[in-house]
Amino acid sequence: MNLKQLADSLNLSQTTVSRALNGYPEVREETRARVLAAAKAAHYAPNSRARRLATGRAMTIGHVIPLTGQTEMVNPIFADFLIGAGEVYGREGYDLLLSMVTDGDTEGAFRQLAANGSVDGIMVQAPQAEDPRIALLQELKMPFLVHGRTGDAKGYSWLDIANVRAFRRATDFLLDLGHTRIALINGQAGFDFAQRRLRGFEEALAARGLAPLPHLVANDAMTESYGYLSAAAMLDGPEPPTAFLASSVIIAIGLRRAAGERGLRLGRDISIICHDDELSYLNNDVGGPDFTATRSSIRAAGRRCAENLIALIHDPEQPPIQELWDVTLTVGRSTGPCPTI
Amino acid sequence: MNLKQLADSLNLSQTTVSRALNGYPEVREETRARVLAAAKAAHYAPNSRARRLATGRAMTIGHVIPLTGQTEMVNPIFADFLIGAGEVYGREGYDLLLSMVTDGDTEGAFRQLAANGSVDGIMVQAPQAEDPRIALLQELKMPFLVHGRTGDAKGYSWLDIANVRAFRRATDFLLDLGHTRIALINGQAGFDFAQRRLRGFEEALAARGLAPLPHLVANDAMTESYGYLSAAAMLDGPEPPTAFLASSVIIAIGLRRAAGERGLRLGRDISIICHDDELSYLNNDVGGPDFTATRSSIRAAGRRCAENLIALIHDPEQPPIQELWDVTLTVGRSTGPCPTI
DNA sequence: TTGAAAGCGGTACCAC
DNA sequence: GTGGTACCGCTTTCAA
Numbered sequence: 001m002n003l004k005q006l007a008d009s010l011n012l013s014q015t016t017v018s019r020a021l022n023g024y025p026e027v028r029e030e031t032r033a034r035v036l037a038a039a040k041a042a043h044y045a046p047n048s049r050a051r052r053l054a055t056g057r058a059m060t061i062g063h064v065i066p067l068t069g070q071t072e073m074v075n076p077i078f079a080d081f082l083i084g085a086g087e088v089y090g091r092e093g094y095d096l097l098l099s100m101v102t103d104g105d106t107e108g109a110f111r112q113l114a115a116n117g118s119v120d121g122i123m124v125q126a127p128q129a130e131d132p133r134i135a136l137l138q139e140l141k142m143p144f145l146v147h148g149r150t151g152d153a154k155g156y157s158w159l160d161i162a163n164v165r166a167f168r169r170a171t172d173f174l175l176d177l178g179h180t181r182i183a184l185i186n187g188q189a190g191f192d193f194a195q196r197r198l199r200g201f202e203e204a205l206a207a208r209g210l211a212p213l214p215h216l217v218a219n220d221a222m223t224e225s226y227g228y229l230s231a232a233a234m235l236d237g238p239e240p241p242t243a244f245l246a247s248s249v250i251i252a253i254g255l256r257r258a259a260g261e262r263g264l265r266l267g268r269d270i271s272i273i274c275h276d277d278e279l280s281y282l283n284n285d286v287g288g289p290d291f292t293a294t295r296s297s298i299r300a301a302g303r304r305c306a307e308n309l310i311a312l313i314h315d316p317e318q319p320p321i322q323e324l325w326d327v328t329l330t331v332g333r334s335t336g337p338c339p340t341i
Numbered sequence: 342m343n344l345k346q347l348a349d350s351l352n353l354s355q356t357t358v359s360r361a362l363n364g365y366p367e368v369r370e371e372t373r374a375r376v377l378a379a380a381k382a383a384h385y386a387p388n389s390r391a392r393r394l395a396t397g398r399a400m401t402i403g404h405v406i407p408l409t410g411q412t413e414m415v416n417p418i419f420a421d422f423l424i425g426a427g428e429v430y431g432r433e434g435y436d437l438l439l440s441m442v443t444d445g446d447t448e449g450a451f452r453q454l455a456a457n458g459s460v461d462g463i464m465v466q467a468p469q470a471e472d473p474r475i476a477l478l479q480e481l482k483m484p485f486l487v488h489g490r491t492g493d494a495k496g497y498s499w500l501d502i503a504n505v506r507a508f509r510r511a512t513d514f515l516l517d518l519g520h521t522r523i524a525l526i527n528g529q530a531g532f533d534f535a536q537r538r539l540r541g542f543e544e545a546l547a548a549r550g551l552a553p554l555p556h557l558v559a560n561d562a563m564t565e566s567y568g569y570l571s572a573a574a575m576l577d578g579p580e581p582p583t584a585f586l587a588s589s590v591i592i593a594i595g596l597r598r599a600a601g602e603r604g605l606r607l608g609r610d611i612s613i614i615c616h617d618d619e620l621s622y623l624n625n626d627v628g629g630p631d632f633t634a635t636r637s638s639i640r641a642a643g644r645r646c647a648e649n650l651i652a653l654i655h656d657p658e659q660p661p662i663q664e665l666w667d668v669t670l671t672v673g674r675s676t677g678p679c680p681t682i
Numbered sequence: 683t684t685g686a687a688a689g690c691g692g693t694a695c696c697a698c
Numbered sequence: 699g700t701g702g703t704a705c706c707g708c709t710t711t712c713a714a
Contacts, residue, residue, distance in 0.1 A: 050691030115386030
């Protein structure tokens, strides 16, 4: 059943039926009711391909995932962000186009999406401190929103958390408890967020005349085994840390395993503050059951990014959206307070 | 730049240019070369919206993710399967449409996708033993492929692993080591895979005159905390298990933590066999660094499912594709052999 | 080997 | 309020 057939069956023109279906005001209410009833009865649904061609809009938003080696996006974060964004897209009538780039040619993928008009906008995740994707998307005049920022965060739209502030505060918290040997298990150094988190860490230490201990700072792709291995090495090495600051839940899972194996109980023998990217979450026990809090905050981040990207698509001329989220420091959710030294 | 403009600039018809670009044989090679060169120079890319309308194909495959409560798909598996499938789709010129269903109305989502023609096929994941999605998609005449099976696996296409065999073999392995108190940390009982895995477990035990110990069998959504809590309870309770059979890496992560906290070393004090869904993986230490093996096998599953779904879309009349993957039992990858009793 | 023209199924402008 | 009709940009007969 297509529009023409529906219109014929009602003895109306396609125009009128289309207007009735799309809520245009100039249709008589009685007519609209008839049309709606007939459409429902016939299980009519407008062909999205035709509609897209006619309107010139793809009603689709692209998420492009680079799959090259280390830089690859980490699982839990990736999935939950996607889910949050997907919820909003669905609600707003947009489809989510997920594009995997395996050959490292993200640039080509963007150009392709722009040239063949299959998306109305693109979500950019995990920006590097200097990220060529920004300039490219600007050149392509493709609406986009970045989750996170580059070092120079001017002239484009992004949503990010206040990484420096979050890590300064978390470090302060641990310092207040008397810790002096605090380890920072950070993400890969190229990512902007990792640089900002390090800065927050350094600033808090500097304010008390301290500096990061080189053997207690690690950078790598945020995985469980990285958390485990780096924590194990630090705990077994000289001058082991008395507290950890983990850059992600996934790291903290490994970290928690290393601590557990050594009989160190969280919140008593050792402090772990886990930051979770995104809407933000900071605690000392890596979340309650199933990381529910973390997962839902990441989803919330996905939702807010999606909402803002859609706003940008609807009005590309608006000034850049730039929103900084502050982090909530939640402590002792299930393991009690962090230990003092 | 569209086809008409490109054709005009070459003093050719749209027809010829289209044919040249799409590799039709009746174009003179010289003409084709001219067209190709001009298209490249002009950065021409056919408008996908127009092409989809004209061909009647969406060149898109839908993955529908239900987000209702417990049944929700577990993160790592979800993401890696998606990545594997996405690789293949991209290579074959298909887009991946990801649709989140938040209100529980998966049926409505399927009907919508079918009616408005925005996908050419649908990938179905995590089927229940009896799953209404199968009949619905058949009724809608929408090509689909199921990763996993229902209890009655007839009349539709699926790829699945040999769950019964895998769990029988894993249980046998543990029994051969002398274990008698083996715990099974399984997925939710409604899922077909959980039922088959239980069956394999039971069969292996029965062959030696044993039966599952009720206090050592657990069913729930496969999460880290579920693995942790159920293992902790069993280890601290009466008649603790000497070996675990975990239904997923994510469970095994939690399980490993519980063991670690109690000073039990894997492969020495306790045996853990972790099964990973999908293409399949079975070992005693939950995979090497970063679960690389597990993740890549799940991706491989995604790839194979995608390839088969595309084959099905290209020829919907072919007999159902039904493929059973056998599992490899890998032991002692990094922690040595499993302990004998 | 090439071209003219009729779709594909909607949307939206312009009359009435 | 309703209808006629010209697109949207490409594919695909059918003719030449």
